[in-house]
Amino acid sequence: MYDVTSxxxxxxxxxxxxxxxxxxxxxxxxxxxxxxxDCEEKRQVPTEAGQQLAQELGVSFGECSAALGHNIQESMMNLARSLKMQEDRLKDSLVEVAPKRPSKSSVCCF
Incomplete structure (x- = not known):
């Protein structure tokens, strides 16, 4: 997170x-x-600069106002969607290994 007024x-x-x-x-x-x-009159960083940097970095982008609560929920939903997509990609790359069942000859009783 960065401050659009700085x-x-x-x-x-x-x-x-x-x-x-x-x-x-x-x-x-x-x-x-x-x-x-919400501090548009003090803005130093144009929205387009944030969008461009996010594109260069390969990350999602948004702007919000924590003071007014604007775009907070939407940004967190966007982040949650990205996390879910990453989880799905990771699950697809996993190989499931079934536990080895002991054979009857290898079972030992005390």
């Missing part, structure tokens, strides 16, 4: 994502969210 906050997004990747968090689902969309 160019400095937006500039740090790449660093934060790099830190996440450096920590070994490959395949993490991320959402780039610009906050304070």
């Amino acid at each position: 160019q400095e906050s937006f500039a740090h997004v790449r660093h934060w994502l790099d830190c996440l990747q450096d920590s070994g968090s490959d395949g993490v689902v991320a959402l780039l969210l610009g906050n304070k969309m």
Whole structure:
């Protein structure tokens, strides 16, 4: 999340994502969210810049206002959908191994 009224906050997004990747968090689902969309008169980061960065990073994008509650639920639903899609992809790549049943000759009784 970055502050749409702070160019400095937006500039740090790449660093934060790099830190996440450096920590070994490959395949993490991320959402780039610009906050304070209610402060349009103080805006320093255009919506288009956020959209472009999200596209470059391969993550979902949205803008919200935590103060007013605008677009919070929609953003979290978007994130939940992305998590579900990742879970489905991971499930499809798993190989299920059935537990080995002991043969009658290998069963031992005490």
